[in-house]
Amino acid sequence: MDTGEQRTRRRNVRERETSARGISPNLALDQLVARRQAAGESIVHLGFGESRLPVFPPLADRLAAGADRNAYGPVAGDHGVRAAVAGYFARRRLPTEAAQVLLAPGSKPLLLALQLVHPGDVLLPSPCWVTYGPQAKLAGKHAFGVPIPEECGGVPDPAALRDTIRVARGLGHDPRIVVLTSPDNPTGTYAPAHLVREICAVAEEEDLLLVSDEIYRDILHDPDAEFLSPAEVVPDRTIVVTGLSKSLALGGWRIGAARFPTTPAGERMRDDVASVASEVWSTLAGPMQSVAEYAFSEPPEIRDRLRDDARLHGTVAKAVYDIVIAAGALCRPPTGGFYVYPDFEPLRGELAGQGVTDGDSLQSRLIDHLGIAVLAGVHFGDDPKALRFRAATSMLYGRTRDEQRAAQRAMDPLSLPHVADALAGIEQGLTKLTG
Template structure:
């Protein structure tokens, strides 16, 4: 993104805000924000720590690093506080990793639109690898091996593999068997795994197994997370990373801390207080987070049903708050509306139907494909009162304001595919 352009999801969010200010009734599905009011105790903690205005350790204070270590330990990853770094969001940590780790990037295709630009900013190449049929967030194992071999034949040096569990943009979760297969390739090919697990606590069904690559390949996996998605704190910017034990992990962590010292200095002290409370996971916070995950699942499944009924292929969402429909089965019908590729699908939905989505080609997908990401978390209401009502509802899709916007989507996509 060194050409001066803004990241496409942020640019789209600004465009929608402008269009709405001009009076256009846009249904916004193009921005991955957990559109919910902040949990009360988190706000109280932030206010209570507002007097903490001194700089602190670059990696974060011991209290917050201990809390993050406990968070990972409860997920099967025993962690020492000295393996942890906190930062103003997980995005800076991912960038610092790109600046620190040696080698080009391998990533699923499609993938979150930040990974590849960060690699390019770090002077690296990014190699997209197609997804397996059953999920996103990980590359197809056979295609991964082929991509590594082809890149090395051409003189490139792919050594960093990004995985997303659960996945943005597909809302799916890779199975434990698939994670083990990917980790075996990483071991054979000597790859560093960066496991972006910011949506781990947004799995819709708590019984669904989540296997972190750090459990399978502990010495070569860095895990990143944050509070933007599971606790709807995107604007507060709180992220954390867990580094492997041993010399390689220590060198990576030292490199990231070095970058941090020149870029963001430290996570703001009030935010460290919030993070300490959040990563300690008291019972009342776990209950709020579980309620949010149920809401995310209910609305994502409703939007998935609308897309499939209209004629799209779409993997069923099981985590996060996205669906990633493919309208290839109805390409001929869409062509009657002048829709022939990803950009024209985006433009038609925005201009004709007032629906904003993130076009698939911004996520590394083919420009000719008829795919996009829809962020279903934007449908909970335009006011905090409506959002709170959705969060508290046993059946949020039956609420009048949610039901109305879902009906609008259904009408629009049925008309598009007629």
């Protein structure tokens, strides 16, 4: 039986429109803000998903000590670094052998390689990180956005996931991969265990591969938060991808890692990704392997740094959340990572008076007239009409290294003048936007 509701759903299941051309919107906005700031404009930059914190000095020591490592070495990484990553996963209830691990220059190339080697189309939470859609396109796949549930982002709503699979198959497509992100970019939330289990059940029923992007896993705002990886529930069909770009603010050093299942299919996938690696990036740079081996071993000073920085990320994200809520937006309370994703739908009437009618006009109004740089939801695959944007709160720690260090050290980072001023700038901008 084809009910009206089913017909509406089918109309709503549309392939994500995504361009793999041009520079990623995240990077493009960052460059635009840099140009405008250099020209003297005052902008509170919340538009770039980077942890603006200094390099932890022991990491720089490892990098210098590794400078002599100029041989190519094994594609997947040396045994030492793979064993360190295996230990990292084992401490997170994921028993792992070094042979299951593959290192790469960032998690981005690993995520693309996975899409290149695994057949079938891709299901993405909507909204989701800007890169998954264009990567699917580069891999010649169709990508389908699936709405996220009320309580968090980074995972598709389980019922909507089932529907989308059915409709996509009905249209002749072959969805076989789901990408999950927890904690999530853009919503700054992590998925509760019951939702992870539900998604895993759908994956079992529908024979799907789960790619679990856990690059923000060590940035849970509540140190006692119960995080469940899908790899704990359905280990044979989950690849976990992680890296040091976010938790240790090493985006420019490009260190990523993937953990593959121990099944024959998992081993085949690892070998196929290694084959792509051997033709594209060869291996993770030797000095970076020294850094990664040290960081993934998690000596006490690294654990302390992760804990302290997670607290800073949580404090500042919560402060921005309070501001957007006070401005009248809806927003999921941030629980992980360093983002908030407000929805100004309740203020659509007021915003229309300022010519703001969709995500792009909201983004333009904020940067051009109110000095706030954010990235509209449409760039994350959200509805172009939605009045939503992502604010990357990790950009608020300061523009100089001294300011950033002060934010890391402060008992109350919100009381530091440079942080307080930036927060006041956001508050004033949003008051003008909505008032």
